[in-house]
Structures are given as C-alpha cells and as structure tokens.
Amino acid sequence: MPIRMLLRSLMITWILSSPRLVSLSVPIMNRISYSPSWFLNPDRNPILHRLVRGIFYNHFCAGENAKEVDGTIKSMKKMGFDGVILGYAREILAGKDVAPSGSSKEIVEQWKRGTLETLAMLGPEDFLAIKMTGAGPIAVKAMTKGELPPPVMLEALTEICDQASKQNTRLWIDAEQQVFQRSIDAWTIDLMRKYNRSGKILIYNTLQAYLKGTPKNIAHHLSLAQKEGWGVGIKLVRGAYIMIEERQLIHDNIEDTHVAYNGIVQNLLSRKFPGVSEAEEFPNLQLFLASHNAESVQRGYETWRERRRRGLPTIKLEIGQLQGMADEVSCGLVQIRQQMSSAGIAIPNAEKEWYPRAFKCLCWGSTRECVQFLVRRVVENRGSLDRTKAWLAGLKKELMRRVKSSVRLG
Numbered sequence: 001m002p003i004r005m006l007l008r009s010l011m012i013t014w015i016l017s018s019p020r021l022v023s024l025s026v027p028i029m030n031r032i033s034y035s036p037s038w039f040l041n042p043d044r045n046p047i048l049h050r051l052v053r054g055i056f057y058n059h060f061c062a063g064e065n066a067k068e069v070d071g072t073i074k075s076m077k078k079m080g081f082d083g084v085i086l087g088y089a090r091e092i093l094a095g096k097d098v099a100p101s102g103s104s105k106e107i108v109e110q111w112k113r114g115t116l117e118t119l120a121m122l123g124p125e126d127f128l129a130i131k132m133t134g135a136g137p138i139a140v141k142a143m144t145k146g147e148l149p150p151p152v153m154l155e156a157l158t159e160i161c162d163q164a165s166k167q168n169t170r171l172w173i174d175a176e177q178q179v180f181q182r183s184i185d186a187w188t189i190d191l192m193r194k195y196n197r198s199g200k201i202l203i204y205n206t207l208q209a210y211l212k213g214t215p216k217n218i219a220h221h222l223s224l225a226q227k228e229g230w231g232v233g234i235k236l237v238r239g240a241y242i243m244i245e246e247r248q249l250i251h252d253n254i255e256d257t258h259v260a261y262n263g264i265v266q267n268l269l270s271r272k273f274p275g276v277s278e279a280e281e282f283p284n285l286q287l288f289l290a291s292h293n294a295e296s297v298q299r300g301y302e303t304w305r306e307r308r309r310r311g312l313p314t315i316k317l318e319i320g321q322l323q324g325m326a327d328e329v330s331c332g333l334v335q336i337r338q339q340m341s342s343a344g345i346a347i348p349n350a351e352k353e354w355y356p357r358a359f360k361c362l363c364w365g366s367t368r369e370c371v372q373f374l375v376r377r378v379v380e381n382r383g384s385l386d387r388t389k390a391w392l393a394g395l396k397k398e399l400m401r402r403v404k405s406s407v408r409l410g
C-alpha cells in the first residue's frame with residue numbers, strides 16, 4: 001500500500017473508530033445529500049466540496065470524472081488486484097424525495113448514459129455495478145408495484161448488457177431495499193436467462209445473507225437455471241440496509257447472519273444447495289464473495305482451495321471489498337499470490353484460478369451523488385466498531401514498521 005494511502009486510511013479509520021465523531025457526521029451527511037440549499041450542495045459550494053472530498057470522498061470513491069477514475073483503476077491494478085468493480089453512484093432511497101429533474105424518459109436516458117460511460121472505463125473480466133433505482137421514478141414505481149420493467153428501462157438495460165457482452169465486462173446488479181428487491185430479482189433473472197448462456201456468465205445477482213428468506217431465494221435461482229439451462233452469477237453480501245429495512249425480515253442477531261453467510265458459501269462451493277435437485281446436473285454457477293469479514297473470506301477461500309486440491313467439484317470463486325474498507329483483507333489476498341510467485345510456484349495459465357482472485361469495488365460520481373454511499377460506509381463502521389479499532393491498530397503497526405525500517409536504512 002503506498003504511504004499516502006496508508007496515512008489517509010489511518011486518518012479516516014481514526015475518525016470512524018470514534019462513536020462520537022461518527023454520530024455527528026451521519027446527520028450532517030444526510031443534510032448534505034438531500035438539502036435543496038446551494039450552501040449545502042457540495043457540487044455547487046466549492047468550500048463544502050473541498051471539505052467532503054478531503055475528509056471522506058477521496059478515501060472511499062474513485063473520482064468525479066473518467067480521468068480521475070482511470071487513475072484510480074490503474075493504481076488498483078498496479079497494486080496487484082485482478083480487477084475492479086465500478087458503479088455510478090446515483091441512487092434513490094424509498095421515502096426520500098430527491099427525484100432528479102426531467103421527464104421519466106429523460107431520467108432513464110441520463111442513467112443509461114452514465115452507466116455506459118462507466119462501462120467504457122472498464123476492461124474484460126472487470127465488473128460493472130448497477131443500481132436499478134438509479135434509473136429514477138419510472139423504475140422505482142414499477143419495482144414498488146412488482147411490475148415488469150417499463151419498455152424504456154428494458155431498452156436501456158438491453159443496450160447496457162449488449163455492450164458489456166461485447167467487451168466481456170461482467171455486470172452485477174446491486175441488492176437494495178426489500179420494497180424493490182422482488183422486482184430486482186425478477187428483472188435480473190430475466191437478464192441471466194438471456195445473457196448467461198453457453199458456459200458464459202455475464203450477469204450476477206446480489207443476494208443478502210442477512211435476510212431469513214435468502215437460502216430459499218438462492219434455491220429458486222438455481223432450480224430455475226437448472227430447469228431452463230442457463231448459468232447463475234451470485235454476489236453474496238450480508239446486507240447494508242438494516243437501519244431502514246423491515247426488521248423481522250432480517251436474522252434476529254448478527255451471529256445468525258454470520259452463520260447464514262458462511263453456510264451459504266460452503267453449500268455453493270460444494271455445488272450442492274438445499275432445495276435444488278441432485279437428480280439433475282447442478283447449474284453452471286460462479287460466486288463472488290463481497291465481504292469485509294476476514295473470517296468469512298478466509299473460510300471461503302480455504303474451502304475452495306482445499307476442494308480444488310482434492311479434485312472435488314467446486315465453482316469459480318472471486319472475492320472483493322469496497323475501496324477504503326478492509327484493506328488488510330484485500331491486500332492479504334493479493335499477497336498470497338505474490339508469495340506464490342516469489343516462492344517460484346509455477347502456475348500454468350490454465351491453473352491461474354488457483355489464485356485467490358481479488359477485486360476492489362469502486363464508486364464514482366459527483367461529490368453529492370456519492371454522499372449516500374458514504375453515509376452507508378460510515379454507518380457500517382458504526383455497526384462494527386471493534387473491527388474498525390482492529391483495523392486502526394493494524395494500520396498503526398504498519399506505519400511504525402515502515403518508520404523503523406526507513407530509520408534503519410537511513
């Protein structure tokens with residue numbers, strides 16, 4: 001990790017490890033996100049812009065334009081990551097009256113342009129992250145009512161997926177609040193049915209392990225794919241909307257969420273899943289572990305490696321964390337590969353997948369567009385203060401190690 005990044009990580013993690021500073025920053029960021037005032041809009045008020053960028057944005061976000069984002073992607077790949085996931089920040093939260101201006105059609109068109117612009121910044125094997133709510137009120141209304149995607153939305157999605165397929169960039173659909181999720185699942189299954197064919201998996205759906213109903217939902221995805229002969233891409237997360245979600249849908253405590261997450265991973269890596277017929281061939285499946293939890297990442301990777309070593313059936317596994325979060329987990333994965341290379345373990349091209357395939361997930365957009373994304377990162381840290389403190393201790397240790405070694409060299 002470059003020294004500049006280390007120092008910035010140290011500063012942000014210090015802020016996030018203080019419950020008082022975190023409690024203070026969330027309401028301020030919410031005001032900044034939704035206020036109609038010029039003064040509170042960081043895209044218009046240059047002083048606020050510098051402040052938000054300097055404190056949080058530069059740590060968690062990739063940039064405000066293609067040039068800045070390109071620089072961030074290059075630096076991630078130079079550090080050894082296999083690829084990146086890039087998303088455009090615009091989104092709508094249920095109950096927040098912040099619809100962008102213009103007719104519904106114009107808003108979908110703006111979203112499509114932003115998404116295609118994002119796609120153009122990516123290469124083969126990277127991922128484009130899409131938030132369906134980003135397409136604005138017409139999509140939100142259809143999703144809330146459980147309807148099919150409106151024709152203008154379907155056209156936009158088709159254009160985006162066709163372009164992704166052409167350049168071999170994969171595409172994942174983010175999971176959002178439950179009021180939208182039934183439709184997001186249905187729309188995404190339709191895309192998988194169309195694009196995940198002939199052994200290729202282009203489209204991934206996001207499944208949230210904190211929901212009690214997720215194992216049943218995964219079995220539904222897999223059974224449909226098995227019956228109809230298409231492939232499933234699953235990005236597995238724990239879930240980020242606990243603060244605003246119907247609480248009874250979510251596991252009663254965090255331990256149950258951990259057990260659910262790790263159990264789903266073990267089943268998927270074994271190509272078996274409760275509720276999916278074992279009489280027929282298991283569908284083509286690829287798994288992306290999107291988590292900052294070191295234990296889940298470690299367990300998932302070790303199970304997968306062991307199954308491969310023993311010649312047991314398994315699936316393609318990739319792992320990723322958000323930019324600015326759990327850097328020691330991400331860098332640990334990159335290091336495993338670097339140690340394998342420097343130990344002279346020759347790995348032929350066909351076996352490249354023995355490596356833990358490590359990704360960083362980046363978000364780009366104007367400072368204001370990214371504020372809700374930043375709020376979720378801050379809230380997430382508030383929910384796991386012990387871990388944030390452990391990150392802080394790890395970063396301090398690394399800084400001290402570097403200081404001592406440069407003094408010794410000097």
Ligand SMILES: Cc1cc2nc3c(=O)[nH]c(=O)nc-3n(C[C@H](O)[C@H](O)[C@H](O)COP(=O)(O)OP(=O)(O)OC[C@H]3O[C@@H](n4cnc5c(N)ncnc54)[C@H](O)[C@@H]3O)c2cc1C
Nearest residue numbers: 174175237238239240253254257290291292293321322361
């Ligand atoms: C690359 C990437 C992409 C992501 N994309 C999405 C996405 O599309 N949609 C989405 O919703 N989230 C997404 N997330 C966020 C994710 O859902 C988690 O909020 C976040 O990663 C923290 O979970 P963790 O696996 O890192 O584990 P930990 O930090 O160990 O677990 C914290 C999580 O446990 C759960 N939890 C906390 N308290 C309780 C409780 N009392 N009862 C039950 N469960 C509890 C919550 O889900 C909480 O986020 C993404 C995360 C990453 C790394």
